[in-house]
Amino acid sequence: MSDNPRVNMIREKLTAALSPVSLDIEDDSHRHAGHAGAAGGGGHFNVAITAAAFEGKSLIERHRMVYAAMGDAMQTDIHALSIRATAPSEAG
Amino acid sequence: MDVMDRIREQVEKNPVVIFMKGTPQLPQCGFSSRAAQALQACGKDFGYVNVLADPEIFENLPRFANWPTFPQIYINGELIGGCDITLELFQSGELKKMVEAAHEKAA
Numbered sequence: 001m002s003d004n005p006r007v008n009m010i011r012e013k014l015t016a017a018l019s020p021v022s023l024d025i026e027d028d029s030h031r032h033a034g035h036a037g038a039a040g041g042g043g044h045f046n047v048a049i050t051a052a053a054f055e056g057k058s059l060i061e062r063h064r065m066v067y068a069a070m071g072d073a074m075q076t077d078i079h080a081l082s083i084r085a086t087a088p089s090e091a092g
Numbered sequence: 093m094d095v096m097d098r099i100r101e102q103v104e105k106n107p108v109v110i111f112m113k114g115t116p117q118l119p120q121c122g123f124s125s126r127a128a129q130a131l132q133a134c135g136k137d138f139g140y141v142n143v144l145a146d147p148e149i150f151e152n153l154p155r156f157a158n159w160p161t162f163p164q165i166y167i168n169g170e171l172i173g174g175c176d177i178t179l180e181l182f183q184s185g186e187l188k189k190m191v192e193a194a195h196e197k198a199a
Contacts, residue, residue, distance in 0.1 A: 059177045067160050074160040080123060081161070083176050 006043055006077050010070070017069035020051040021088055028082070043077060048084045055087040095152045103166045106139030107194035111153055112163040113144050120144055123175035124163040130182040131165070134191040168194040 002008055007025045014023060029043040047066065054062045062085035067074055070081070093101070102109050108131060114120030116128040131138045143150040143162055154160050157171040164171060165178050167190050172178065181187040 059180060060171065060173045063173060063177060064158075070160075079161075082123075 007045070009073065009077065010045060010047065013069050013071070013073065014047070014049060014066065018049065018051040018053050018065065020049045022048075022050040022091070024048040029079075044080045044082070045078065046082045046084075048086075050086045050088055050091045052088055054085050055089065057087075059085070095148045096156060099149060099153060099156045102139060102141055103169055106166075107198040108136065108138035108165075108167050108191050109140065110138060110163050110165050111141045111143050111149065113142070115142050116140055121162070123161075127163045127165055127175040127178045130178050130187060131191070133182065134188045136191050136195050138191070167191065168197060 002011075002025075004027050007027055010025050011023060014020060014025075024047070026046040027043060028046050031044065049066065053065065057065070063083050066081065066083050066085060070078060074081075099111075102111075110116075110124075110128055110131060112119065112121070112124035112128055114124055116132060119125035119128060128140065141149060143153060150162075153162070153164060157164065157166075159171060159174070161174055163174055163178075165173065172181065172190070178187060181190065
């Protein structure tokens with residue numbers, strides 16, 4: 001477990017919803033702090049997720065699944081997610 | 093005009109439109125900047141809406157297509173995604189084809 005509470009929160013939500021075979025989450029907030037677009041205070045995170053649930057799904061469907069798993073956190077703790085969503089058959 | 097109608101008008105009148113933070117010339121966010129650059133590299137005109145200059149659209153766009161973040165890119169009236177998807181489609185060559193097809197349809 002990371003000692004970053006927001007990373008842990010994202011990990012828990014994605015693990016519960018999508019049972020990923022691999023999941024990497026990086027807190028990228030420091031690179032965006034202070035820019036005009038980030039004024040709301042939510043964090044930026046990079047998520048690389050591989051899950052069987054993505055098999056046969058389009059990119060937009062996969063991103064929607066990730067956003068759905070995050071639920072209300074997208075309005076509060078998270079300003080932006082950079083998502084790389086792959087199915088196990090595509091993971092390189 | 094109702095804000096949802098204003099958003100719909102932009103999406104329907106432009107073959108390609110990006111709702112972004114800032115403008116393509118002066119983007120205010122790295123994600124918006126990269127997505128706008130990818131669209132520019134497709135070589136066709138595209139519309140843009142600076143959501144930072146229109147608080148009503150900023151507030152309501154996430155509800156329009158149930159997508160929580162900015163930028164949002166619409167081609168042919170349909171949300172294709174945000175920055176990541178736009179860049180992935182650009183790198184695979186798909187974005188250029190989609191942009192060209194949308195312009196042909198609108199012509």
